[in-house]
Amino acid sequence: MFDDVRLGHSVDVHGIRPLVQGITDSVRRNPGAIVSLARLKNADEYTYMHSVAVCAMMVGLAKQLKLDEDQTYSAGLAGLLHDLGKAHIPAEILSKPGKLTEQEAAIMRNHAVEGFEMLLGSDDADPIALDVCLHHHEKWNGEGYPMGHKGKEISLSSKMAAVCDVYDAITSDRCYKSAWDPAEAMRMMAKWSSGHFDPRVFQAFVKGIGIYPVGSLVQLTSGRIGVVIEQGSRSLTTPKVNVFYSTRLNMRIMPIIVDLSAPSVMERISNLEDPKKSKFKDINQLWSGTAGI
Numbered sequence: 224m225f226d227d228v229r230l231g232h233s234v235d236v237h238g239i240r241p242l243v244q245g246i247t248d249s250v251r252r253n254p255g256a257i258v259s260l261a262r263l264k265n266a267d268e269y270t271y272m273h274s275v276a277v278c279a280m281m282v283g284l285a286k287q288l289k290l291d292e293d294q295t296y297s298a299g300l301a302g303l304l305h306d307l308g309k310a311h312i313p314a315e316i317l318s319k320p321g322k323l324t325e326q327e328a329a330i331m332r333n334h335a336v337e338g339f340e341m342l343l344g345s346d347d348a349d350p351i352a353l354d355v356c357l358h359h360h361e362k363w364n365g366e367g368y369p370m371g372h373k374g375k376e377i378s379l380s381s382k383m384a385a386v387c388d389v390y391d392a393i394t395s396d397r398c399y400k401s402a403w404d405p406a407e408a409m410r411m412m413a414k415w416s417s418g419h420f421d422p423r424v425f426q427a428f429v430k431g432i433g434i435y436p437v438g439s440l441v442q443l444t445s446g447r448i449g450v451v452i453e454q455g456s457r458s459l460t461t462p463k464v465n466v467f468y469s470t471r472l473n474m475r476i477m478p479i480i481v482d483l484s485a486p487s488v489m490e491r492i493s494n495l496e497d498p499k500k501s502k503f504k505d506i507n508q509l510w511s512g513t514a515g516i
């Protein structure tokens with residue numbers, strides 16, 4: 224689709240219906256996979272993978288906000304298409320390692336209007352996808368672009384896209400910065416939330432992704448350290464944790480999955496570990512369950 228747009232063809236919205244449907248089904252089957260998807264990107268495919276991840280998060284968020292089937296589909300479609308305008312941004316700006324000049328930043332910001340116009344040129348453009356293409360960089364306090372809309376002037380779908388877009392961007396490795404771990408990302412977003420995001424939408428997002436999203440490195444009250452592998456069924460603070468280290472013994476232990484929401488489990492999360500400072504280099508494997516014992 225991105226290649227088509229780059230070549231000047233119009234967007235085939237019908238053709239991507241099965242993709243959005245497939246992503247929707249997979250989010251329903253495995254909500255925890257959204258966070259993993261947010262990390263699975265490499266530089267070449269960044270915009271594509273970012274679009275797929277935002278699509279999945281939009282579907283998850285639509286579910287949290289109890290939107291109906293059609294609205295959920297439109298939200299997912301909008302997530303997939305929101306950065307379409309980047310297909311027209313020169314690669315040297317898109318993947319520039321350093322800070323953009325003011326002129327380059329202006330070209331970059333233009334992707335919102337470009338995406339909107341491209342989609343307008345396709346037959347049967349979804350009104351929600353059009354709105355999200357144009358407004359996903361608007362901020363709750365009016366300091367976003369391209370229109371500087373604020374609060375209720377921004378549609379629900381664009382406010383949803385703003386949250387999903389920022390989460391995915393800051394948890395991704397980019398040419399100019401390394402990824403933040405999921406829990407750190409949630410903490411920072413909570414700090415920004417009053418100015419950038421609609422509080423109701425942000426709260427629903429936190430409920431879906433968790434305070435300790437999949438991939439967070441946590442220490443339990445027993446002194447054991449583990450990686451969050453799944454959200455808890457009952458509360459945001461009781462996820463399933465793959466425990467693999469004992470601070471009391473000061474050594475690795477046989478990995479074991481502890482479900483903090485199970486009535487028999489008395490342990491709780493005592494604090495969050497910083498993966499950048501930790502000595503564990505295999506967090507990603509432990510998290511996806513493929514660690515060697």
Ligand SMILES: [Fe+2]
Nearest residue numbers: 305306359360
């Ligand atoms: Fe964007």
